[in-house]
Amino acid sequence: MSVILSNEFEKFIDLIPEEHQHLLKRVNKATKVLMVDAEPEIGPTPKEVIWTRNKTKLYRYISDQPNKHKIPLLLVYALINKPYLMDLTKGSSLVEYLVNRGFDVYLLDWGTPGYEDKNMKLDDYIMDYIPRAVRKIMRKSNAKEVSVLGYCMGGTITSIFAALHPELPIRNLVFMTTPFDFEETGLYGEMLDERYFDIDKVVQTLGIIPPEMIDMGNKLLKPMANIYGPYVSLLDRAEDEKFVKSFKLLQKWLNDGIPFPGEAYRQWIRDFYQKNKLIKGELVIRGRQVNLKAITANVLNLSGEIDIIAQPHQVEALMDHISSKDKQYIKLPVGHTSISFGSKASKITYPTIGDWLEERSN
Numbered sequence: 001m002s003v004i005l006s007n008e009f010e011k012f013i014d015l016i017p018e019e020h021q022h023l024l025k026r027v028n029k030a031t032k033v034l035m036v037d038a039e040p041e042i043g044p045t046p047k048e049v050i051w052t053r054n055k056t057k058l059y060r061y062i063s064d065q066p067n068k069h070k071i072p073l074l075l076v077y078a079l080i081n082k083p084y085l086m087d088l089t090k091g092s093s094l095v096e097y098l099v100n101r102g103f104d105v106y107l108l109d110w111g112t113p114g115y116e117d118k119n120m121k122l123d124d125y126i127m128d129y130i131p132r133a134v135r136k137i138m139r140k141s142n143a144k145e146v147s148v149l150g151y152c153m154g155g156t157i158t159s160i161f162a163a164l165h166p167e168l169p170i171r172n173l174v175f176m177t178t179p180f181d182f183e184e185t186g187l188y189g190e191m192l193d194e195r196y197f198d199i200d201k202v203v204q205t206l207g208i209i210p211p212e213m214i215d216m217g218n219k220l221l222k223p224m225a226n227i228y229g230p231y232v233s234l235l236d237r238a239e240d241e242k243f244v245k246s247f248k249l250l251q252k253w254l255n256d257g258i259p260f261p262g263e264a265y266r267q268w269i270r271d272f273y274q275k276n277k278l279i280k281g282e283l284v285i286r287g288r289q290v291n292l293k294a295i296t297a298n299v300l301n302l303s304g305e306i307d308i309i310a311q312p313h314q315v316e317a318l319m320d321h322i323s324s325k326d327k328q329y330i331k332l333p334v335g336h337t338s339i340s341f342g343s344k345a346s347k348i349t350y351p352t353i354g355d356w357l358e359e360r361s362n
Contacts, residue, residue, distance in 0.1 A: 029238035055111025068102025069361035078153035120261040147172035181317035211257025
């Protein structure tokens with residue numbers, strides 16, 4: 001490897017048969033991408049912090065143009081990974097797209113929990129953090145209503161928040177690849193079966209769940225494709241600069257996971273994957289039973305037809321459990337990540353969300 005990366009590469013390659021030189025050049029390029037190139041810059045849309053609590057920050061995105069829509073939009077991401085997936089790079093950023101369309105956009109960044117946060121529960125995020133962020137947004141924007149977009153687990157949390165806070169004026173809810181029904185979760189169900197996966201022992205032993213554990217669990221859904229596939233693709237397309245840029249951005253995000261507070265993880269696994277309490281109407285948050293029928297806001301519910309993390313049937317299940325009169329479910333030709341990053345996201349997801357919100361934000 002050191003020979004390939006050295007300045008003597010051009011001399012070295014002359015010793016290789018001509019029919020193999022092209023492959024070696026791709027190996028050299030791929031190696032440089034993985035070991036030498038600087039990490040890509042992320043989160044290009046300007047923003048300011050307007051509120052904090054513990055490790056969490058509430059951002060407001062800054063635009064040179066006046067807002068065209070009266071109702072501000074809050075983005076809520078999952079408790080794992082970092083939310084800059086929604087603002088990864090210029091030209092492929094949901095945040096940038098919405099800001100450019102005149103929306104007043106905010107984002108909750110949960111930060112990086114430490115061991116001292118091991119006792120934090122979903123209750124804390126749902127009953128304390130999100131409501132206070134919403135109230136702050138309404139004061140900041142001088143708005144009487146708000147829209148909330150939840151991505152993946154962030155959408156599940158958002159649905160519970162909306163059901164438990166009818167006093168807050170939520171006009172629109174957008175869900176992106178959000179699981180609601182956990183009855184049939186594919187290999188997740190096999191891995192997390194309570195007969196074999198002792199959630200109490202895991203939490204007691206670890207305190208907070210390391211991001212590597214969460215990441216490996218996701219990769220094991222399709223181990224060959226998820227573990228080795230990206231690097232095979234890099235080798236095949238190492239000379240494609242556009243692909244390499246996307247590869248570096250996505251790998252940075254995938255490898256930038258955050259710990260999962262132990263008590264919140266215990267709830268997530270037991271109450272959702274093992275007991276499926278949300279869709280059954282059995283979930284209790286801080287002593288209050290969660291009834292999705294309490295949701296009356298306008299709802300746009302998006303799934304990805306090739307998503308294996310939040311499968312379409314898990315996402316669509318919400319539609320029969322809410323009271324919203326204006327509700328729409330759309331299955332897009334994307335996966336769990338490509339719904340927000342990549343060419344299909346830019347061409348399909350962003351306009352779908354932007355058009356739907358625009359009609360309901362004035």
